[in-house]
Amino acid sequence: MKFLLKLISYIYYVVISIRHWLFDSHIIKSHKFSVPIICVGNITVGGTGKTPVAELLVKALSSDRKVALLSRGYGRRTKGYRIVETNSSYRDVGDEPLQIKLKFPHVLVVVCERRVEAINRIIEEHPDIDVIVMDDGFQHRHVDARVNVVVVDSTRHFENDDYLPAGTLRDKISALGRGHYFIVTKCPEQMSDLDRRLWRKDLQKFAYQKVYFTRVLHSVPVSFLPTDVVLRENDKVVAMSGIGNPKAFVKGLKAHYKVIKAFNFSDHHVYTMEELREVAAYLEKHPDAKLMTTEKDAVKFRRSAARLPEVLRQRMFYAPVELEFVEGSDHDFVGTVRRDLAGKLNFDVNPTS
Numbered sequence: 001m002k003f004l005l006k007l008i009s010y011i012y013y014v015v016i017s018i019r020h021w022l023f024d025s026h027i028i029k030s031h032k033f034s035v036p037i038i039c040v041g042n043i044t045v046g047g048t049g050k051t052p053v054a055e056l057l058v059k060a061l062s063s064d065r066k067v068a069l070l071s072r073g074y075g076r077r078t079k080g081y082r083i084v085e086t087n088s089s090y091r092d093v094g095d096e097p098l099q100i101k102l103k104f105p106h107v108l109v110v111v112c113e114r115r116v117e118a119i120n121r122i123i124e125e126h127p128d129i130d131v132i133v134m135d136d137g138f139q140h141r142h143v144d145a146r147v148n149v150v151v152v153d154s155t156r157h158f159e160n161d162d163y164l165p166a167g168t169l170r171d172k173i174s175a176l177g178r179g180h181y182f183i184v185t186k187c188p189e190q191m192s193d194l195d196r197r198l199w200r201k202d203l204q205k206f207a208y209q210k211v212y213f214t215r216v217l218h219s220v221p222v223s224f225l226p227t228d229v230v231l232r233e234n235d236k237v238v239a240m241s242g243i244g245n246p247k248a249f250v251k252g253l254k255a256h257y258k259v260i261k262a263f264n265f266s267d268h269h270v271y272t273m274e275e276l277r278e279v280a281a282y283l284e285k286h287p288d289a290k291l292m293t294t295e296k297d298a299v300k301f302r303r304s305a306a307r308l309p310e311v312l313r314q315r316m317f318y319a320p321v322e323l324e325f326v327e328g329s330d331h332d333f334v335g336t337v338r339r340d341l342a343g344k345l346n347f348d349v350n351p352t353s
Contacts (some may be wrong), residue, residue, distance in 0.1 A: 041138020047244025242269030
């Protein structure tokens, strides 16, 4: 089985190498647009922290610009171009786009797997939009983004990884040369100067590239529904998540709570009632424990809250996630992006992949 996975990984590597060559040779066209595109992406699958970065950009830029967010809407049961509304079902638009729309109801959020078509439609139908944040599109080279922000998980170094399906690499490591800014996520509380230098050595290949180091800042936990139950530091919790990197989620919880059980599901998981009843049964056996899930998972239950087992409705909490720049990191990421949008920075090199 291991040999077969390695063989498929090699075939995958050859395919993406040919694809990059076709783009670099201009045999396949990359499209430029009248509205600047900020692409937030990565070169690995699952759980690097792209959504918090996209949210950071949307929140900061919305103060003086008309921002739209474009996502593929991974895991949805629909196809084509759809505008995300606050009352949309996550099954129709995807869990992450719905999460962003609920946080920023005034922002245009669109899902579409055909990015070029979607951008052209946004520009045509919403002429007031003056910047588009494209979530998870770094490998989608049909779009020539003004700024490429590449998100890297500090807990899973790409140099030690394999290509899909043997590993999590979905793009060539050399593709990092197309990145303008790198956001290293999930950094430890005390990140050494040596660690930062090593990351910069691995990521920065051109003078214009910059590396920012961040950690996850967990906000005060929010109860899923109004309840008299209170969640306190060091309380017993049961973790439940359907995300790309559940280990990091559980590790973060262990810093504040006593995690007695973790129910880990695949990324963008669609929960069944049988699975929820299993979690509920475990909570019934531990009456002093609370349920902690992710913000992305919590949006999945909002339209079906009445059908959840009572113990879940009473004891479910989630913690909104934000990014915090670590000490010693450049905190002016948003300011730098603003200068890009104003055309005050130059990316002189056009590296090939």
